[in-house]
Amino acid sequence: MFLLVLGSVLGLMTFFIWLRTIRDTTAPGRWRRLLTLALLSLTALLVVTLVLPRVVGIEEAGWFAWPGYLWFGLMVYLFLALLVLEPLRLVGWLRRRRSPAAPEAGLDRRQFLARAGAVAAGAAAAGVTGVGVATAVGPPDVLRVPVRLPRLDRAFDGFRVAVVSDIHLGPLLGRAHTERIVRMINETEPDLVAVVGDLVDGTVEQLGSAAAPLADLVSREGTFFVTGNHEYFVDGTVAWLRELERLGLHVLRNENTRIRRGAAAFDLAGVNDLAGESRSDPPDFDRALRGVDPATATVLLAHQPVQIAEAAQRQVDLQLSGHTHGGQMWPFHHVVELAQPALAGLSTVRDTQLYVTRGAGFWGPPLRVGARPDISVLTLRA
Structure with a gap:
């Protein structure tokens, strides 16, 4: 169709x-x-x-x-x-x-x-x-965005999360693209790196070398990854997730982990993309958020902004997403806005904040008109 x-x-x-x-x-x-x-x-x-x-x-x-x-x-x-x-x-x-x-x-x-x-x-x-x-094809913008989370412990005030999405390694974007992104992220000295999907448009055999520089990402708490829809469009989804773990990325497949500073902590969770339904690997919010502490903040990685509806029902404090490319090519912004609750930037759904990055790559035509690529550095405020 x-x-x-x-x-x-x-x-x-x-x-x-x-x-x-x-x-x-x-x-x-x-x-x-x-x-x-x-x-x-x-x-x-x-x-x-x-x-x-x-x-x-x-x-x-x-x-x-x-x-x-x-x-x-x-x-x-x-x-x-x-x-x-x-x-x-x-x-x-x-x-x-x-x-x-x-x-x-x-x-x-x-x-x-x-x-x-x-x-x-x-x-x-x-x-x-x-x-x-x-x-x-030029370098992404580095956006610095303060985000206030009422339930965040003061020990994490100033905590920096580098968010990157939609890198889209494939026929047009290769190893040099990854190396530039890794260098730019490392220069921001983040506490944590979140890669929120759509990393590849090919198999590990085809693009493993292009993705290899991700092993050089440096942050205090590590790099975390969730699947995007394009991870399910290629053969070998599981092989990619294993390769990313080998490169040092922590893949969150409908699961969560605690980020600690002394006695203080917040929960970082990740859900699979909606396209996982086609590979018997769907998003599962109940499993992803099982065991999180309701008294402290929860940050959720979810590729598509539309997943905010489920996150808001479960009192997630902040969802980090990509997928939209900010519309990538005007006037297609208006089409994307019909399918997603936000195109780019910070917004609020009920009591849950949603941040959408425009992504660091492109898909299809190597053009961005009215939607510059970005790497976003979110500074969390208590």
């Missing part, structure tokens, strides 16, 4: 782009045929990019994933730019109806305006795409 919907949308977008940038700007003949073939080839490359990485492997997929996904991003903004010009086309059509010109002059004028519109839309799309790529 997903592929059917995606294929239909891509087909409609391609047809609209063909109408406005090829049919309306060229006369029937050789140039129109060549440009049509080029457009269809780019769309075919995108389809290959979406399908083949699961078949040919991560390293081989990089050769066509970069141009394929770049075209995807450019196509989206070209489509949107052309849509913006549609009201102007309608105005021109109405004027021609009222004051018809000679057939040849009218044709020349329409073709000139169509070419001008196509060039303007192409320039706008290229500009947005260029900025989006630079933002996506």
Whole structure:
């Protein structure tokens, strides 16, 4: 169903782009045929990019994933730019109806305006795409956010939690991406590191080397991990969890642990992602929160913000999530907001606070428009 919907949308977008940038700007003949073939080839490359990485492997997929996904991003903004010009086309059509010109002059004028519109839309799309790529592949922002927890013991006042999510190691992001994230986190000198899902888009055999720098993460209380939906989209979910434990990450699979400072403590819990249902590994809040002390604070790691509904029912103090990418590419922010209770930042549901990071990587097109990547350092206040 997903592929059917995606294929239909891509087909409609391609047809609209063909109408406005090829049919309306060229006369029937050789140039129109060549440009049509080029457009269809780019769309075919995108389809290959979406399908083949699961078949040919991560390293081989990089050769066509970069141009394929770049075209995807450019196509989206070209489509949107052309849509913006549609009201102007309608105005021109109405004027021609009222004051018809000679057939040849009218044709020349329409073709000139169509070419001008196509060039303007192409320039706008290229500009947005260029900025989006630079933002996506550039270093994440380091956000420092104070969070007050009434039940937090004063011994933990100033406790720093580095939150990172959606690293998305795969055909486009590899070891250098991980090394930069690890270096930036270590520079913040956190007390605890929380990796809240969507780390990989491939198997341990394909991406084990890319994930290896995670072993260099340094914090006083250690690094903790919960699964995201993408951990269940790859073969070998359990193999990845074992590999992360080998690298020194503590995987919280519907379980909790106590973080102590002398006699003071708070509970850190983690639940599996909702996609775990498909692998007989669903989230289990009752199990994850079993034994937590109701008199002290509880911090929950849960990949998707929508899981806040369960957390709030159980009086969790703070939930740390990712998943949304902050929308990644405007205007898709608005679509994400329909599915999740928060896009990014700190919010409150009942008496439970929710913090959502925009993530440090990207998925699909290597673009971020209106949603910069981030690593968030939360300073807990009693």
